[in-house]
Amino acid sequence: MIVSSVTYENWRNIVSSRVALTGGINVLWGHNAQGKSNILEGIYYFARGRSFRGAKERELVGFGAEYARAVLSFRRNGYENDTVLEAALPLAGKKKLLRNGAPLSSSAEMLGTFRATLFCPANLTLVTGGPAERRAFLDIALSQISGEYLARVRRYAKLLAERGALIRRAADGLPVSREEWDVYAEGLAENGVWIAAYRKQYVKLLDEAAARYFAGMTDGAEVPSLVYRSHADAPELPSPLFAACPAPDPSALAEKLCANRDREIAAGTTLWGVHKDDVFLSLNGMDARSFASQGQQRSMALSMKLGEAEIAKAVGGEYPVILLDDVFSELDENRRRYILDSLTEGAEGERQIIITSCEPDVIPGNRSARVNFRHVKNGEVE
Numbered sequence: 001m002i003v004s005s006v007t008y009e010n011w012r013n014i015v016s017s018r019v020a021l022t023g024g025i026n027v028l029w030g031h032n033a034q035g036k037s038n039i040l041e042g043i044y045y046f047a048r049g050r051s052f053r054g055a056k057e058r059e060l061v062g063f064g065a066e067y068a069r070a071v072l073s074f075r076r077n078g079y080e081n082d083t084v085l086e087a088a089l090p091l092a093g094k095k096k097l098l099r100n101g102a103p104l105s106s107s108a109e110m111l112g113t114f115r116a117t118l119f120c121p122a123n124l125t126l127v128t129g130g131p132a133e134r135r136a137f138l139d140i141a142l143s144q145i146s147g148e149y150l151a152r153v154r155r156y157a158k159l160l161a162e163r164g165a166l167i168r169r170a171a172d173g174l175p176v177s178r179e180e181w182d183v184y185a186e187g188l189a190e191n192g193v194w195i196a197a198y199r200k201q202y203v204k205l206l207d208e209a210a211a212r213y214f215a216g217m218t219d220g221a222e223v224p225s226l227v228y229r230s231h232a233d234a235p236e237l238p239s240p241l242f243a244a245c246p247a248p249d250p251s252a253l254a255e256k257l258c259a260n261r262d263r264e265i266a267a268g269t270t271l272w273g274v275h276k277d278d279v280f281l282s283l284n285g286m287d288a289r290s291f292a293s294q295g296q297q298r299s300m301a302l303s304m305k306l307g308e309a310e311i312a313k314a315v316g317g318e319y320p321v322i323l324l325d326d327v328f329s330e331l332d333e334n335r336r337r338y339i340l341d342s343l344t345e346g347a348e349g350e351r352q353i354i355i356t357s358c359e360p361d362v363i364p365g366n367r368s369a370r371v372n373f374r375h376v377k378n379g380e381v382e
């Protein structure tokens, strides 16, 4: 997927600007607070249906303006024409989303049309943060490539919330029938083992991708490992990502949920299941969260994000656009060079990387000849 241009109107500090982009590497450079991240935010909006910084839509509207508008024109591999997505976000009233001029009823309808992977400094929490950060990463990444995963995660969340109410009811001394208890245990277990099967396969693919990136970046000096940790893990979990597979067996997880009724009532919450999952990250055998350096942690988080893009390509047949916000500043030249090479290798016109940086010379050595540089200054793009 290649973005050919983005037009902004009153999008944060960008009053009116059209940014032309090319396949391969694009560098948006400029001083702090000029609008580089705002540009990426506008592109990523069309992939996620919201701001990657967690901003509300009306916060995207330029100060003093009535609406924000962005128009993204991109080409899918093998297609003749660009697809055009448009978002008009008014301060008051309903937002408007259009695909090739035709109105879309909601962000949900837009999702899946344009695909992008974004890496920004805040993603360091993938390594330094708690398990919920890593679960959210898996959920977002997997939901983008598997409709079944998305459906199962939603169902799981709903059942978990209902079961929580059930547990609290029991804790208050109100009657809860055996049947009710079992129905929720079975529902959570059935959806939970599917979620676990997807996550386990996904983490294995991420582990392989990280191993490749670290081998290249550090000449084999640093060996990463990503291991899926789950109550629902089992040696016989199937691998559902690339082909149909038999349903995983939920009985072990269901039994655990049924057998520990009293402990769960005492705790007031569901104690077992994939809502407690984590991914254990290590470098050279040591916990990356506690022992890795900043650059190593950044490399680990980045390799997970780049792995995400590779898996999306393997499943969907096409690379998502890769957006790297301010990522290279903390990486040494060897790491930068390897990452840029691996991202562009043999995929000229097929892959697109958009990088923001305060300096134009983020690109090491002679590679800069083929790079599309854009200077961002005070909300304008030169």
Ligand SMILES: Nc1ncnc2c1ncn2[C@@H]1O[C@H](COP(=O)(O)OP(=O)(O)OP(=O)(O)O)[C@@H](O)[C@H]1O
Pocket (backbone or CB within 6 Å): 011, 012, 013, 014, 030, 031, 032, 033, 034, 035, 036, 037, 038, 039, 059, 060, 061, 062, 063, 326, 356, 358
């Ligand atoms: N709704 C808005 N209307 C107008 N300006 C805004 C709005 N929201 C944010 N800004 C301004 O946009 C400016 C540019 O922000 P942006 O995050 O894109 O900078 P940047 O170029 O990425 O800088 P850095 O190198 O520091 O990351 C900021 O000064 C911010 O105050």
Ligand SMILES: [Mg+2]
Pocket (backbone or CB within 6 Å): 036, 037, 038, 325, 326, 356
């Ligand atoms: Mg920025």
